[in-house]
Amino acid sequence: MALLEVNDLTTTFATDRGPVRACDGVSFEVERGEVLGIVGESGSGKTIAALSVMGLVPPPGVIERGSIRFDGEELRGAPEHRYRDLRGRQIGMVFQDAGRALDPVHTVRSHLREASGRQDDHGALLQRVGLDADLLDRYPYQLSGGQRQRVMIAIAIARDPALIIADEPTTAVDALTQVALLAELMRLRHELGAALILVSHNLGLISRVADRVAVMYLGQILELSPTAELVREPGHPYSAALLRATVPLDGDGTRLEGVGGNPDSLLDPPSGCVFSRRCPHADDSCAMSRPALVATAPGRHSACHHLDRFAEATRGVGYGS
Amino acid sequence: MTVAAEAIWLAPEPGLRASWRRFRRNHAALAGLVLVSVVLAAALFGPSVAPSDPLAGSLDARHQGISGDHWLGTDALGRDQLARILHGARVSVLTAVLLMSIILVIATVVGVAAGYAGGLLDATLMRVVDVVLAFPSFILALAITGVLGVGLDKVLIALGAVWWAGFARVIRGQVVAVRERGFIDAAEASGGTQLSIVRRHVLPHVAGVILVLGTLDVGSIILALAGLSFLGFGQQPPDPEWGRMLFDAKPYLQTQPLEMIVPGSAIAITVLGFNLLGDGLRDAFDPAGSAR
Amino acid sequence: MLGFAARRLAQSIPVLVGISVVTWALMAASPDDPARIYANQQAVGGRAEPAEIEQARELLGLTGSPVEQYVRWARRALSGDLGESFRTGQPVTTEIVDRLPATLELAGGAVLVTLLLGLPLGVIAAVWANRWPDHVARLVALIGGAVPAFWLSLLLIWLFAVEWRWLPSNGRGGLDHLVLPALALGAAAAGGYVRLLRASLLETLGEDYVVAARARGLRGSAVLVRHALRNALIPVVSQLGVTVGVLLSGSVVVEVIFSWPGIGRYAVDSIARRDLPALQGFVLFSALVYLGASLAVDLAYRWLDPRVGRRGAER
Numbered sequence: 001m002a003l004l005e006v007n008d009l010t011t012t013f014a015t016d017r018g019p020v021r022a023c024d025g026v027s028f029e030v031e032r033g034e035v036l037g038i039v040g041e042s043g044s045g046k047t048i049a050a051l052s053v054m055g056l057v058p059p060p061g062v063i064e065r066g067s068i069r070f071d072g073e074e075l076r077g078a079p080e081h082r083y084r085d086l087r088g089r090q091i092g093m094v095f096q097d098a099g100r101a102l103d104p105v106h107t108v109r110s111h112l113r114e115a116s117g118r119q120d121d122h123g124a125l126l127q128r129v130g131l132d133a134d135l136l137d138r139y140p141y142q143l144s145g146g147q148r149q150r151v152m153i154a155i156a157i158a159r160d161p162a163l164i165i166a167d168e169p170t171t172a173v174d175a176l177t178q179v180a181l182l183a184e185l186m187r188l189r190h191e192l193g194a195a196l197i198l199v200s201h202n203l204g205l206i207s208r209v210a211d212r213v214a215v216m217y218l219g220q221i222l223e224l225s226p227t228a229e230l231v232r233e234p235g236h237p238y239s240a241a242l243l244r245a246t247v248p249l250d251g252d253g254t255r256l257e258g259v260g261g262n263p264d265s266l267l268d269p270p271s272g273c274v275f276s277r278r279c280p281h282a283d284d285s286c287a288m289s290r291p292a293l294v295a296t297a298p299g300r301h302s303a304c305h306h307l308d309r310f311a312e313a314t315r316g317v318g319y320g321s
Numbered sequence: 322m323t324v325a326a327e328a329i330w331l332a333p334e335p336g337l338r339a340s341w342r343r344f345r346r347n348h349a350a351l352a353g354l355v356l357v358s359v360v361l362a363a364a365l366f367g368p369s370v371a372p373s374d375p376l377a378g379s380l381d382a383r384h385q386g387i388s389g390d391h392w393l394g395t396d397a398l399g400r401d402q403l404a405r406i407l408h409g410a411r412v413s414v415l416t417a418v419l420l421m422s423i424i425l426v427i428a429t430v431v432g433v434a435a436g437y438a439g440g441l442l443d444a445t446l447m448r449v450v451d452v453v454l455a456f457p458s459f460i461l462a463l464a465i466t467g468v469l470g471v472g473l474d475k476v477l478i479a480l481g482a483v484w485w486a487g488f489a490r491v492i493r494g495q496v497v498a499v500r501e502r503g504f505i506d507a508a509e510a511s512g513g514t515q516l517s518i519v520r521r522h523v524l525p526h527v528a529g530v531i532l533v534l535g536t537l538d539v540g541s542i543i544l545a546l547a548g549l550s551f552l553g554f555g556q557q558p559p560d561p562e563w564g565r566m567l568f569d570a571k572p573y574l575q576t577q578p579l580e581m582i583v584p585g586s587a588i589a590i591t592v593l594g595f596n597l598l599g600d601g602l603r604d605a606f607d608p609a610g611s612a613r
Numbered sequence: 614m615l616g617f618a619a620r621r622l623a624q625s626i627p628v629l630v631g632i633s634v635v636t637w638a639l640m641a642a643s644p645d646d647p648a649r650i651y652a653n654q655q656a657v658g659g660r661a662e663p664a665e666i667e668q669a670r671e672l673l674g675l676t677g678s679p680v681e682q683y684v685r686w687a688r689r690a691l692s693g694d695l696g697e698s699f700r701t702g703q704p705v706t707t708e709i710v711d712r713l714p715a716t717l718e719l720a721g722g723a724v725l726v727t728l729l730l731g732l733p734l735g736v737i738a739a740v741w742a743n744r745w746p747d748h749v750a751r752l753v754a755l756i757g758g759a760v761p762a763f764w765l766s767l768l769l770i771w772l773f774a775v776e777w778r779w780l781p782s783n784g785r786g787g788l789d790h791l792v793l794p795a796l797a798l799g800a801a802a803a804g805g806y807v808r809l810l811r812a813s814l815l816e817t818l819g820e821d822y823v824v825a826a827r828a829r830g831l832r833g834s835a836v837l838v839r840h841a842l843r844n845a846l847i848p849v850v851s852q853l854g855v856t857v858g859v860l861l862s863g864s865v866v867v868e869v870i871f872s873w874p875g876i877g878r879y880a881v882d883s884i885a886r887r888d889l890p891a892l893q894g895f896v897l898f899s900a901l902v903y904l905g906a907s908l909a910v911d912l913a914y915r916w917l918d919p920r921v922g923r924r925g926a927e928r
Contacts, residue, residue: 056824080833088830095828100821103840104920105847114839115829139919155829452631456900459862460880461635464896467884468643544761548866551763552881567764571870574767575775585764593759 001072002029003163003195004053009066011045011052020266022048022061024219027293030163035189035196037210037227039203039242043266045219046199047096050165053197054093055083071162088115092156092194094185096168098148102140108151109136115158129154130184146177153185160192167199182209204246207231212299215239218264218274221293224301235302237310238275273305281310340605350601356594364414367407375404375561384577393583396566397573402583409561409584412473412550414591417543420477424542425535427481428488433523435489436496437505437515447493453486459545466554473562476555480545488534495527529606537599540592547588563588621911625904632904636897637686640889641679648675650887651699695897696890700883705894709876713898715785716875719798719868720860720902722791726799727856730757731806732849736842738807739814750807758804763866766797770870783872794871798863802856809852813845820844847918854907861899 011023022045030036040046051057053068055075068075070086087093095101102111112122123133129150140148149169156164169185170178186209189196200206206213206227213230215223215238223236234240264270270277276286286305293303304310344350368375372391378398385395393402431450435443453461465479499505499522508518547564549555556562558569563584570580640647648670652661655669670676673696674685689696695705731754738750773793774782781790817823818841826836865877872878876895883891915921 051824054828056827058819058824084830084832086830087828093825093828095821095825097821101825103822103826103844105843105918106839114826114831114835141920152825155825158829448627448631451628452635455628455632455904456635456896457858457862457903459865460896460899463865463880463884464639464892467880467887467892468639468889470645471884540759547761548763551866552869554884564763567767571767574771578771581764581767581771585761585767588761588764589756589759592761593755596755596758 003032003034003071004030004197005067005069006049006053007067007069009049009052009068010064011048011057011061012064013061015060015267017267021064021219021269022266023052026066026216026219026221028214028221028224030195030197032162033193033195034212035186035198035210037203037206037213038197038199038216039201039206039213040216041201043218044216045266046216047167048219049216050093050167050197050199053165054087054091055080056087088161089159090161091163091165092159092161094149094152094156094164094166094169097172098152099140099145099172101152102148104140107137107139108143111151111155112136112158115155117159125154125158126151128157128188145173146181149173149177149181150184153181153188157188157192157194161194163195163197164189164192165197165199168201169198170205171200171202178205202246203242207246215242218266218269220274220303221301222275222303224293226299229297229300235296235300235307236275236304237279237281240310241278273303281306344601344605347601347604349597350604353594353597353599353601356590357598360410360414360591360594361418363407364410367410370407373401373404375400375408376559384573384580386579394577394579396569396580397577402566402580405561405566406563406583406587409563409566410587412556412560413543413547413563413588416473416477417546418539420481420546421484421535421539421542424481424484425488425531428485429492429524429527429531431485431489432492433496433519433527436493436500437519437523443493447490450486450490453483454490456483458483458487459548462545463549463552463554466549471554471557473550473556476546476549480542480549484538484542484545488531488538491534492527492531495530496523499523499526533599533603533606536595536602539595539599543588543592543595617915618908618912621908625908628904632897632900633687633690634683636690636893636900637683639893639896640673641675641682641686643889645887647889648673650889654699654887690897695894698883698891699888700886700891705890708879708891709894709898712874712876712879713902715873716861716864716868716877717902718785718791719794719864719873719875720857722795723799723802723860723864724853724856726795727802727806727860730800730803732810734803734807735810735849736814736837738811739818739845740837742811742815747811751811754804754807756804757800757807760801762797762801762863763870765800766794766867766870769793769797785874794867794873797870798860798867801863802859805852805856806849810845810849813848814841817841817844847914850910850913850917853913854903854910857906858903861903 006029007027009023009026010021013020013022024045026045026049028036028038038046038049048057048061052063053070053075055078057063063076066076070090075083075086108126109122112125113119116122116125122136126133126135131147131150131154135143135147135151140151143151149172153169156166164185166185170181173181182205185196198206198210203213207230210227213223213225213227214221215230215236217238223230223234223239225235225239229235230239231243234243264274264277270287272285272287272289273279273282273291276282279286283306289305291303291305293301296302296307378396378400380399382391382395382399383397385391385399387394391401391403393406395401396405431446435446462476462479462483465482466476469475469479505518505522508522513521546555547562547567550562550564551568553565553568556565558565566584567581567588570577570584573580646666648666649661651673652666652669653659655661656665661669674682674689676682677685693706695709697703698705698708701708734750734753738747738754741747770782770793773780780793782793784790818837820841822844823836823841826840827833831839861877864873864875865880867873868875868877869881876898880892880895882888883895
């Protein structure tokens with residue numbers, strides 16, 4: 001049994017201009033100790049997927065369908081107090097912009113007190129994330145971006161959770177700090193033996209640390225594959241496009257291209273395959289019906305009508321092979 | 322933008338048509354529009370259809386309750402309350418709206434002059450605004466009335482002398498914001514006269530704000546005017562005015578509560594209508610800021 | 614904090630000068646000659662001789678150029694001398710200072726009423742946004758904002774003092790005397806706080822730090838109080854200064870209706886008797902209380918929001 005099993009998760013927002021499906025039939029699993037990357041452009045539903053697992057979908061959003069099982073227990077429809085016991089204790093979350101996710105009127109100490117449930121020893125917690133204990137009485141605005149993000153991580157690991165969800169944990173800081181933060185996060189995860197869901201728009205970053213990657217677009221997972229295989233041989237036209245648009249962290253970046261076309265809007269999703277409007281391989285059948293996410297090889301899943309045709313065209317496009 | 326907002330962010334539709342659509346879907350705003358229309362119609366046409374003379378009393382008809390002859394009863398001098406409410410609306414509502422329009426014109430002139438010209442003129446005008454706003458508005462208006470002497474005209478002057486300042490400050494802020502967006506510099510570079518730039522580029526941008534602010538604050542002008550009249554400084558007897566009617570009803574509170582319920586309700590309903598309408602206009606023009 | 618208070622006071626000096634000029638002008642720029650008003654009131658038979666009027670002019674300091682007059686007036690005002698009341702001949706400062714506690718008591722009671730009504734309703738409206746408790750709270754706020762304090766006073770007197778005889782409606786005394794006028798005065802301002810706190814709380818409830826607080830397993834009530842409400846109160850507090858001005862304004866009619874012996878009723882009596890120095894004293898003290906309130910609010914604001922004015926500590 002996997003630590004987290006998400007099945008057919010569908011999260012909908014009622015807006016002025018009709019319902020918006022931020023997550024549309026999302027399914028994935030996270031094994032104990034595993035690192036799952038979720039990659040997608042903004043608006044792909046990756047953040048809402050993470051918040052859905054936490055039971056923190058902001059209003060007017062509701063989980064319309066699907067199941068979320070943590071450690072075998074169904075969480076969808078679970079009472080708020082059950083969720084409260086899980087949050088922080090079993091599942092820790094790192095938010096994308098600690099400048100916003102830390103309460104401006106509370107000190108670091110006050111945050112850590114809430115997160116750990118302990119009255120003291122907060123200095124040790126700070127030291128675990130590589131910060132000085134004398135930052136305890138600072139307010140968030142008195143910290144640098146990197147320090148704030150480390151405080152965020154300290155909050156997430158304060159009670160040794162079995163799963164950490166990190167939503168764009170390094171986006172708000174500069175490139176150098178990014179690398180250090182990611183290394184810190186991976187070290188701590190390893191120490192705790194915790195599983196990690198790393199949510200990011202940056203496939204290059206995810207591909208460095210994730211065991212498996214889920215590629216999301218307009219609320220749907222288009223590919224779910226082991227990282228090494230996805231990078232070597234993407235199993236979906238969108239994965240391939242993302243890969244081409246990615247600066248390899250250790251590469252020279254000469255092959256950099258855009259995904260092509262403008263991102264579609266959740267308000268007006270294409271019929272059939274959600275990527276059909278931007279896909280170079282799309283034909284009429286793509287706009288007709290939505291391809292299911294099916295196993296294409298051991299451990300690999302893809303949602304594409306023309307996998308064969310596409311596979312011929314893109315063999316060797318990946319890097320790191 | 323927060324995580325949640327970014328995930329589902331939708332920009333509000335711009336444009337007048339979208340504003341009107343938002344307004345039309347807002348029940349509270351429509352209720353306000355209806356209330357204001359009814360009250361304005363009553364003030365405009367009411368006196369000509371009023372059942373009787375608002376000044377003619379009869380000692381036989383003093384302190385009467387609701388009846389077929391006097392739908393809202395009579396006052397201590399036997400005058401018909403409905404007639405007095407309808408005639409009083411001219412002062413309490415129409416005059417207040419007119420006063421608000423004049424105040425907005427003054428405030429726009431000052432605000433646009435200060436925001437557009439900048440420099441010494443701006444600094445001077447804004448210091449004057451600071452000083453006027455350093456006093457609680459009603460208290461300064463009351464004091465000016467005290468110096469000028471009682472009478473409706475004096476009260477209107479006093480209210481006007483105080484109320485423009487807050488609007489002028491907001492309008493100036495809007496003009497400065499327009500200026501910073503570079504429209505004006507571009508227009509100046511293409512050689513428009515200052516007056517035409519103000520008319521074509523500045524006023525359209527501040528018109529919505531002026532309309533919303535003015536509507537939102539008509540209620541407080543009505544309350545201030547009625548308050549000063551209640552104290553005996555505004556409309557002088559025997560002419561009807563709602564605040565004064567309340568004052569006249571006060572001695573008979575114990576036995577004739579109807580006499581103070583009628584004018585009080587008239588004031589409250591009118592102010593409610595303008596407040597609803599103002600809220601609705603603000604939400605329609607500025608949906609993002611409507612939370613405030 | 615002390616340094617800030619001193620700086621803030623220093624910044625108020627231009628406004629204080631402006632306040633003093635306006636106050637002075639109330640008499641000096643009066644369209645009716647104050648000297649004649651005064652002399653007529655003093656004269657037997659109410660009609661003063663020209664000589665008496667000139668004497669009054671001298672006495673009131675209304676001779677010389679406007680600048681000289683203002684400087685003379687301001688110098689005396691700085692030493693606490695605002696002249697004598699036309700009616701009583703007593704120093705205006707003493708008369709105002711005697712009545713100020715009553716007004717401050719009424720305004721304080723009204724602030725309490727405003728907050729006790731406005732804040733809980735605002736929280737209810739935000740927590741149950743767009744459901745029936747919200748609709749009820751907003752309806753109450755709307756009606757509260759439309760009912761004039763002078764009408765509410767009459768309604769309260771009618772119900773609580775006349776019909777049910779629960780509370781006194783006249784004069785100042787114990788707490789029971791304060792209830793009705795404070796309620797009449799404070800209720801109207803509460804509506805604004807319902808709306809302000811609702812909007813502010815809805816905003817903070819959507820902030821990442823609130824989601825993050827829930828994500829670390831905090832109870833809903835702790836998230837609401839410690840994070841959402843704590844931050845939402847910052848704009849609410851900044852509004853309190855304005856409210857003091859509104860309440861001072863409203864206290865005039867309320868004091869008249871309830872025969873409350875404060876400076877508002879004093880002012881109305883002064884206007885009726887054309888007692889210009891008394892009116893000046895009223896206006897000056899009202900402005901000073903208002904200014905003091907906004908200073909206090911600024912201090913409270915800094916205390917509530919650690920970010921304000923402490924940017925120097927940032928690195």
